[in-house]
Amino acid sequence: MITLTINGKKQQVDVEADTPLLWVLRDNVGLTGTKFGCGMGLCGACTVLLDGEPMRSCALPVSAVGSKAITTIEGLSKDRSHPVQQAWIAENVPQCGYCQSGMILSAVALLKKKPQPTDADIDAGMTNICRCGTYSKVRKAIHRAAGNDKT
Amino acid sequence: MGHSPSADTPAVSRRDFLYTAATLGSGLALGLRLNAQQAGAGQRPGAAQPTRPPEAFIRIAPDGTISITTPAVEMGQGGHTSLPMIMMEELGGDWRKLQVADAPADRVYNNPLNNRQTTVGSFAVRGWYNELRRMSAAAREMLVAAAAQNWGVAASECTAANSVITHTPSGRTTSYGSVAAAAALLPVPQQPALKKPEDFKVIGTSPARVDVPNKVDGSAQYGIDKRLPNMLYGAIRLAPAVTGKLKSFDDTAARAIKGFHSTVALDNAVIVLASSWWQAKKALEKVKTEFDPGRLGGVDSAKVSSLLRAGFTEAGTTTLNNGAAERVLAAAGHVIESDYEVPYLAHACMEPMNCTAQVTSEGCEVWCGTQAPQDAQAAAAEASGHPAERVKVHTLYLGGGFGRRGESDYVGQAVRAAKAAGRPVKLLWSREEDMQHDYYRPAAAIRFRASVAADNTVEALECRVVTASEPNFGANRPPSYTGGMSDCRYQFPNFRVTGVNKDVGLRFGFWRSVNLSHNPFMFEGFIDELAVLNKQDPYQFRRSLLQHEQGLRQRAVLDLAAQKAGWGKAPAGRFQGIAVTEGFGSIVASVAEISARGDNIIIHRIVTAIDCGIAVHPANVLAQTEGGTMYALTAMASGEITLNNGAVQQSNFHDYPILIMSQAPVFEGHIVPSKEPPGGVGEPGTGSVMPAVANAIFAATGKRLRSLPLSRHNIELSVARA
Ligand code: FES
Numbered sequence: 001m002i003t004l005t006i007n008g009k010k011q012q013v014d015v016e017a018d019t020p021l022l023w024v025l026r027d028n029v030g031l032t033g034t035k036f037g038c039g040m041g042l043c044g045a046c047t048v049l050l051d052g053e054p055m056r057s058c059a060l061p062v063s064a065v066g067s068k069a070i071t072t073i074e075g076l077s078k079d080r081s082h083p084v085q086q087a088w089i090a091e092n093v094p095q096c097g098y099c100q101s102g103m104i105l106s107a108v109a110l111l112k113k114k115p116q117p118t119d120a121d122i123d124a125g126m127t128n129i130c131r132c133g134t135y136s137k138v139r140k141a142i143h144r145a146a147g148n149d150k151t
Numbered sequence: 152m153g154h155s156p157s158a159d160t161p162a163v164s165r166r167d168f169l170y171t172a173a174t175l176g177s178g179l180a181l182g183l184r185l186n187a188q189q190a191g192a193g194q195r196p197g198a199a200q201p202t203r204p205p206e207a208f209i210r211i212a213p214d215g216t217i218s219i220t221t222p223a224v225e226m227g228q229g230g231h232t233s234l235p236m237i238m239m240e241e242l243g244g245d246w247r248k249l250q251v252a253d254a255p256a257d258r259v260y261n262n263p264l265n266n267r268q269t270t271v272g273s274f275a276v277r278g279w280y281n282e283l284r285r286m287s288a289a290a291r292e293m294l295v296a297a298a299a300q301n302w303g304v305a306a307s308e309c310t311a312a313n314s315v316i317t318h319t320p321s322g323r324t325t326s327y328g329s330v331a332a333a334a335a336l337l338p339v340p341q342q343p344a345l346k347k348p349e350d351f352k353v354i355g356t357s358p359a360r361v362d363v364p365n366k367v368d369g370s371a372q373y374g375i376d377k378r379l380p381n382m383l384y385g386a387i388r389l390a391p392a393v394t395g396k397l398k399s400f401d402d403t404a405a406r407a408i409k410g411f412h413s414t415v416a417l418d419n420a421v422i423v424l425a426s427s428w429w430q431a432k433k434a435l436e437k438v439k440t441e442f443d444p445g446r447l448g449g450v451d452s453a454k455v456s457s458l459l460r461a462g463f464t465e466a467g468t469t470t471l472n473n474g475a476a477e478r479v480l481a482a483a484g485h486v487i488e489s490d491y492e493v494p495y496l497a498h499a500c501m502e503p504m505n506c507t508a509q510v511t512s513e514g515c516e517v518w519c520g521t522q523a524p525q526d527a528q529a530a531a532a533e534a535s536g537h538p539a540e541r542v543k544v545h546t547l548y549l550g551g552g553f554g555r556r557g558e559s560d561y562v563g564q565a566v567r568a569a570k571a572a573g574r575p576v577k578l579l580w581s582r583e584e585d586m587q588h589d590y591y592r593p594a595a596a597i598r599f600r601a602s603v604a605a606d607n608t609v610e611a612l613e614c615r616v617v618t619a620s621e622p623n624f625g626a627n628r629p630p631s632y633t634g635g636m637s638d639c640r641y642q643f644p645n646f647r648v649t650g651v652n653k654d655v656g657l658r659f660g661f662w663r664s665v666n667l668s669h670n671p672f673m674f675e676g677f678i679d680e681l682a683v684l685n686k687q688d689p690y691q692f693r694r695s696l697l698q699h700e701q702g703l704r705q706r707a708v709l710d711l712a713a714q715k716a717g718w719g720k721a722p723a724g725r726f727q728g729i730a731v732t733e734g735f736g737s738i739v740a741s742v743a744e745i746s747a748r749g750d751n752i753i754i755h756r757i758v759t760a761i762d763c764g765i766a767v768h769p770a771n772v773l774a775q776t777e778g779g780t781m782y783a784l785t786a787m788a789s790g791e792i793t794l795n796n797g798a799v800q801q802s803n804f805h806d807y808p809i810l811i812m813s814q815a816p817v818f819e820g821h822i823v824p825s826k827e828p829p830g831g832v833g834e835p836g837t838g839s840v841m842p843a844v845a846n847a848i849f850a851a852t853g854k855r856l857r858s859l860p861l862s863r864h865n866i867e868l869s870v871a872r873a
């Protein structure tokens with residue numbers, strides 16, 4: 001049994017130690033908002049926050065999580081009220097939406113480090129793949145969430 | 152043509168309607184019967200259109216909720232918003248009361264344009280536009296009639312908007328919900344009055360997309376998210392060559408992996424089932440397999456390329472022959488000849504292929520993202536042994552489609568596994584399997600030959616397209632892959648287009664924009680060569696070829712792109728390239744503005760203009776055009792699927808990289824105002840940007856790029872934001 005803190009709740013899971021956190025969240029805990037894209041840490045669809053740091057959960061064995069607090073897209077707010085979620089809605093960012101959980105959590109982490117990110121900060125901080133090509137809207141939404149007038 | 156569909160398709164009976172209404176459970180639905188329109192322009196001649204019972208599309212509950220079932224699935228293209236907009240426009244419904252659901256597999260949802268239930272070919276809006284408006288207008292007239300009858304007044308004295316019916320003289324009002332049940336019993340107007348475009352209140356606006364809220368909190372359900380009680384998880388290993396077959400396997404070592412349940416052998420794959428996907432994947436790694444590569448054995452990319460080039464001298468099938476290009480070229484003193492080539496490409500949807508299936512003695516159910524629910528149904532029927540009527544398809548959101556999810560290979564596999572296991576199965580492909588078992592955008596090559604008259608005009612042009620994968624729709628149909636040239640608007644006195652099929656056996660699929668993903672890069676590149684040869688400005692040269700009646704619409708799009716981009720006025724050190732394409736009922740022109748530092752090409756901006764007729768949701772039109780542009784730039788920069796002994800060599804995003812934020816150029820989109828019927832927007836944005844960038848690279852460096860991707864030429868694309 002491994003004990004995890006997920007979205008503020010302690011939970012016990014019965015999985016092998018090498019299981020990536022992604023599959024524990026999706027298949028054992030039932031939090032399917034975190035997505036699988038590549039399984040190699042290349043796309044960012046599986047991004048979650050570990051103590052506020054963005055982490056690609058497909059490449060992270062569950063045994064390495066320890067006592068760090070895990071935040072998934074489901075735990076960002078109860079009612080889509082997080083400023084980043086609000087900005088995403090205001091800018092109509094998603095197309096297929098499959099990458100967007102990871103995008104949003106990456107943006108949350110970026111804004112924590114750089115509350116007023118420049119375009120260069122966004123380029124450096126947002127390395128997730130969006131196959132639908134929503135990048136300009138992601139950028140606008142981050143500026144909006146930051147309260148930058150660029151929106 | 153002139154076929155009357157109502158003659159041989161049964162109308163829906165009242166009993167059917169009552170049955171439908173009863174199964175809804177929540178009061179009476181608005182039930183209507185409306186025969187499908189006669190096949191009109193652009194519809195497949197002779198194809199019987201189903202009778203469309205509008206209650207299959209619109210239901211109004213007593214509380215006023217308007218439930219719309221969309222015949223188009225949602226894969227990011229906006230179908231769940233744009234089709235309801237068209238309906239709400241004519242219905243006069245309150246947008247806040249709207250609920251949208253996916254359609255089951257059923258002929259009534261066949262797109263009028265291709266008579267199939269598919270969300271492909273940028274068909275949704277352009278195919279459904281008239282039919283949905285007519286159906287919704289009929290519903291509005293019935294609601295108004297029911298209210299008028301109630302009040303004992305003339306329907307002509309009533310108006311309807313925002314789900315409220317008003318009797319204008321008295322000011323009395325009632326809601327759609329209160330009269331829906333009575334309206335359902337009225338006769339269905341077969342010729343309802345449609346709004347004039349100038350009176351549109353919904354079409355042409357950009358409401359928030361209905362699928363957005365659930366896509367920011369993790370609650371949106373994609374195929375991959377389906378969970379069933381007692382479900383097993385499946386991981387698959389397919390034959391490395393897509394034509395391959397399974398010879399033998401040994402799963403002894405896999406059985407020791409915790410959670411292992413069973414191994415299912417398919418004709419061309421093994422699937423390992425386990426209690427979690429991770430366990431299934433780990434166990435699969437322990438399975439030893441032997442495959443026979445089949446037809447693709449021994450085929451590599453060099454062979455594909457040489458086959459394509461061999462096709463340049465074969466007869467092929469001519470799809471356009473204006474004038475006497477062959478004779479003029481044979482007699483010409485000087486013929487300009489250029490060969491172009493593009494490789495295979497993968498769709499690489501963000502969500503790898505997957506399907507969840509359950510098979511019982513009663514029937515079969517599948518849950519998946521699919522662009523073709525009836526094809527998924529047929530695949531599940533075949534695999535389960537149940538007739539199609541016993542197969543229920545639940546369409547969930549698609550984590551990208553781009554044409555890939557028009558295929559149903561993954562559905563049949565999941566059903567076979569579920570049947571073998573006697574338990575529900577979620578089959579999920581790894582990214583590697585997804586990359587290596589796609590239905591690929593075909594590799595293609597074109598040889599262009601042209602001669603120029605003394606007055607610097609093109610007197611003859613010949614294009615010979617060779618494709619390396621089977622894109623023909625049946626033996627006796629003309630090659631489809633010459634599209635973008637055989638139907639082009641440019642006028643040349645002698646113009647011939649020929650297609651040659653050199654199918655090597657690698658399966659082909661529709662890849663966002665289909666022919667426009669390869670032909671315009673090559674064709675618009677050669678048009679640029681001709682402009683340079685004739686010492687003409689590339690934009691003015693194209694204009695000069697579009698002076699005739701059928702070229703005016705294209706010319707206007709070209710003009711708008713050129714004007715917005717400031718054609719010819721690029722800042723010092725920057726260079727422009729231009730291209731125009733037409734397809735899917737829309738015209739797109741792009742101008743790329745770049746600078747060059749050695750082999751590093753810096754894109755400063757892409758300016759694009761689109762004429763898609765009436766833009767139903769302008770913000771989404773631009774989002775799709777921009778998305779298509781990014782999709783194309785990924786292909787242009789590094790997109791290449793190569794073969795070794797028939798097996799695809801790329802496996803994941805490290806060797807099939809996708810453009811990311813820092814590589815996405817500034818994009819400016821402009822819509823040509825239009826009152827023409829809507830064209831498609833999901834795909835057209837993909838075609839013109841590749842040649843525009845390549846032509847800009849020529850302007851900057853003098854290097855004419857005749858093959859892709861740019862990585863092959865050691866050219867790196869980057870962007871600047873100022
Ligand atoms: S799924 Fe984890 S980075 Fe792609």
Ligand code: FES
Nearest residue numbers: 096097130131132
């Ligand atoms: S919205 Fe489809 S992958 Fe990003």
